[in-house]
Amino acid sequence: MVDYAVETIDLTKIFESKEDGIKRIVRAVDHVNIKVKKGEFFGLLGPNGAGKTTLIKMLCTIILPTEGTAKVNGYDIIRESVKVRSSIGWFHGETGGRSLYWRLNAEDNLRFYAYLQNVPKDVAEKRIDALLEFFDLTKDRKKLVKDYSTGMKVRVMLARALLHNPPILLMDEPTIGLDTVSAVETRNLLKALNKELGKTIVFTSHNMFEVEQLCERIAIMKNGRIIVDAHPSVLRDMLRDIRAVEVEVRNVDNIDRLRSVLSSIDVVNRIVEVKNDPIAISVRLQVDDEYEAIHIIADRLYSYGFKLSSIRRSEPSLEDIFVKLAREGAV
Numbered sequence: 001m002v003d004y005a006v007e008t009i010d011l012t013k014i015f016e017s018k019e020d021g022i023k024r025i026v027r028a029v030d031h032v033n034i035k036v037k038k039g040e041f042f043g044l045l046g047p048n049g050a051g052k053t054t055l056i057k058m059l060c061t062i063i064l065p066t067e068g069t070a071k072v073n074g075y076d077i078i079r080e081s082v083k084v085r086s087s088i089g090w091f092h093g094e095t096g097g098r099s100l101y102w103r104l105n106a107e108d109n110l111r112f113y114a115y116l117q118n119v120p121k122d123v124a125e126k127r128i129d130a131l132l133e134f135f136d137l138t139k140d141r142k143k144l145v146k147d148y149s150t151g152m153k154v155r156v157m158l159a160r161a162l163l164h165n166p167p168i169l170l171m172d173e174p175t176i177g178l179d180t181v182s183a184v185e186t187r188n189l190l191k192a193l194n195k196e197l198g199k200t201i202v203f204t205s206h207n208m209f210e211v212e213q214l215c216e217r218i219a220i221m222k223n224g225r226i227i228v229d230a231h232p233s234v235l236r237d238m239l240r241d242i243r244a245v246e247v248e249v250r251n252v253d254n255i256d257r258l259r260s261v262l263s264s265i266d267v268v269n270r271i272v273e274v275k276n277d278p279i280a281i282s283v284r285l286q287v288d289d290e291y292e293a294i295h296i297i298a299d300r301l302y303s304y305g306f307k308l309s310s311i312r313r314s315e316p317s318l319e320d321i322f323v324k325l326a327r328e329g330a331v
């Protein structure tokens with residue numbers, strides 16, 4: 001029998017909320033079954049509102065499932081939540097910065113959290129030294145966190161997640177909001193935690209390039225469901241043959257007419273997304289050859305009297321993948 005680090009069993013979370021007196025039911029996580037092996041680097045990819053944070057919060061025992069359950073390090077998230085908590089290190093990119101005490105230095109921040117985690121004092125001191133060294137913070141350990149760069153703050157937060165030496169790390173968008181340099185640094189650190197210290201990592205992101213680069217296995221989530229669970233090479237293959245162009249048109253009074261003109265152009269394979277922004281409409285199109293398509297689309301829009309304000313080749317997006325999967329009947 002394989003020993004899984006994380007195994008979810010029909011894990012489900014339904015939120016009920018009221019907006020303007022109207023009851024709204026959201027299936028944030030809908031019968032999710034995933035298995036993450038010990039030592040695996042597992043990526044959970046999905047657009048806004050897919051359910052990634054809700055799934056991670058249930059695994060962290062911060063919120064309870066509506067239905068189903070999960071095992072983390074072999075412990076049940078509902079019945080054995082204390083054991084689950086001591087098995088995991090959690091990191092939430094969006095609120096991360098706020099969860100440190102900016103007027104304390106790095107070592108005092110870590111000491112305080114070690115105390116909250118009930119790590120014995122002598123063990124804590126040794127671990128803090130080792131973690132500060134691992135994250136290259138030894139020489140800045142007495143500096144106040146408010147004077148740290150973003151990258152350094154992230155390193156303190158990662159150190160904090162490791163204070164009780166958990167085998168499993170649950171990382172919710174750890175690179176969100178980071179500048180390019182800090183994002184690269186964070187990815188390298190996560191890689192090292194996985195490869196050198198053998199930590200199992202479950203990592204969520206919007207960014208498929210990041211996930212494809214880091215993870216050994218990828219699940220794609222949408223509307224609370226897992227629609228793909230595969231090796232990154234599968235995602236790489238999907239990305240390889242997606243060619244996309246983005247056009248921006250101003251002063252459009254009839255979006256349907258714009259849509260129908262665009263879909264009648266031979267080189268346009270399909271319309272992926274139409275965004276209606278206050279000043280312009282931007283449309284994302286899949287094509288076979290983006291360089292040829294740019295000229296043809298621009299000519300056609302001009303001849304129909306549309307005011308094209310920009311047209312450019314665009315990197316594949318998650319939306320492209322969803323359209324592709326839907327066409328192939330996978331979702």
Ligand SMILES: Nc1ncnc2c1ncn2[C@@H]1O[C@H](COP(=O)(O)OP(=O)(O)OP(=O)(O)O)[C@@H](O)[C@H]1O
Pocket residue numbers: 015016017026027028046047048049050051052053054055206
């Ligand atoms: N406490 C809550 N009450 C009501 N609805 C909620 C609550 N938390 C999340 N939701 C809804 O559940 C769905 C999933 O949200 P979740 O935050 O898990 O998505 P996500 O994949 O993490 O999105 P993002 O990429 O924006 O972080 C969304 O429709 C969201 O509005």
Ligand SMILES: [Mg+2]
Pocket residue numbers: 052053054
């Ligand atoms: Mg989220």
